[in-house]
Amino acid sequence: MAKQYDILFRLLILGDSGVGKTCMLRRFTDGEFDPSHISTIGVDFKMKTVEIDGIKIRVQIWDTAGQERYQTITKQYYRRAQGIVFVYDITSNLSFQHIVKWASDVDEFAPDDVQTVLVGNKADNEFRRQVTKDQGYKLAEHYGMEFFETSASTSSNINELFIRMTELVLLAHRRNVDNLLGSLDDYLDKAALEEEKGSPDNGAQRFCAC
Numbered sequence: 001m002a003k004q005y006d007i008l009f010r011l012l013i014l015g016d017s018g019v020g021k022t023c024m025l026r027r028f029t030d031g032e033f034d035p036s037h038i039s040t041i042g043v044d045f046k047m048k049t050v051e052i053d054g055i056k057i058r059v060q061i062w063d064t065a066g067q068e069r070y071q072t073i074t075k076q077y078y079r080r081a082q083g084i085v086f087v088y089d090i091t092s093n094l095s096f097q098h099i100v101k102w103a104s105d106v107d108e109f110a111p112d113d114v115q116t117v118l119v120g121n122k123a124d125n126e127f128r129r130q131v132t133k134d135q136g137y138k139l140a141e142h143y144g145m146e147f148f149e150t151s152a153s154t155s156s157n158i159n160e161l162f163i164r165m166t167e168l169v170l171l172a173h174r175r176n177v178d179n180l181l182g183s184l185d186d187y188l189d190k191a192a193l194e195e196e197k198g199s200p201d202n203g204a205q206r207f208c209a210c
């Protein structure tokens with residue numbers, strides 16, 4: 001059986017309604033862009049497998065509703081996230097100001113070692129820009145995050161963002177991942193040996209999540 005992935009990471013996308021969270025996710029996982037805005041209800045997720053340093057990582061990305069009325073539901077997902085992408089819309093000053101609120105919620109509900117990045121989306125919409133790149137960088141610097149400007153519409157920086165987010169989570173959990181992969185490999189080696197000896201299928205698991 002071909003090994004499909006070694007490890008599973010969970011990422012979460014947060015930000016005001018309409019900043020483009022669903023479009024960013026669809027652009028990354030399906031390579032598509034839909035100009036209509038159908039508000040996410042509660043949470044939704046998509047998966048994609050990426051390979052970093054020879055490790056196949058299944059990335060489960062949770063897309064949350066930006067609307068206030070779903071916040072009780074979405075906050076329940078913070079706890080299990082290893083990476084969080086904060087998104088504002090460069091054409092909306094308000095969505096930029098609200099990042100402070102999103103960050104304070106994450107502070108309260110997410111694990112201490114959660115990795116975070118700041119994103120200004122809709123960078124293709126330069127003529128309607130309200131938030132400068134410099135403001136984005138400064139806010140990211142304030143929180144000690146990396147910063148990206150993206151466009152789900154043109155695809156600019158979308159892959160780079162999600163790959164970097166995954167890389168940051170991998171770096172933060174490197175020791176756990178190596179230990180898990182080490183013990184998993186031992187386990188699979190033993191299982192293969194048993195199988196060769198003709199023992200019944202013992203259902204060796206190729207999945208692990210940290």
Ligand SMILES: Nc1nc2c(ncn2[C@@H]2O[C@H](COP(=O)(O)OP(=O)(O)OP(=O)(O)O)[C@@H](O)[C@H]2O)c(=O)[nH]1
Pocket residue numbers: 015016017018019020021022023024034035036037038039040041064065066067121122123124125150151152153154
């Ligand atoms: N020009 C431009 N429009 C975008 C971009 N990304 C998203 N949009 C548009 O912005 C609107 C909202 O996008 P969504 O992805 O649905 O927004 P959301 O953040 O998921 O919204 P909620 O689900 O309500 O939280 C849609 O009309 C998109 O077409 C982008 O990069 N550039």
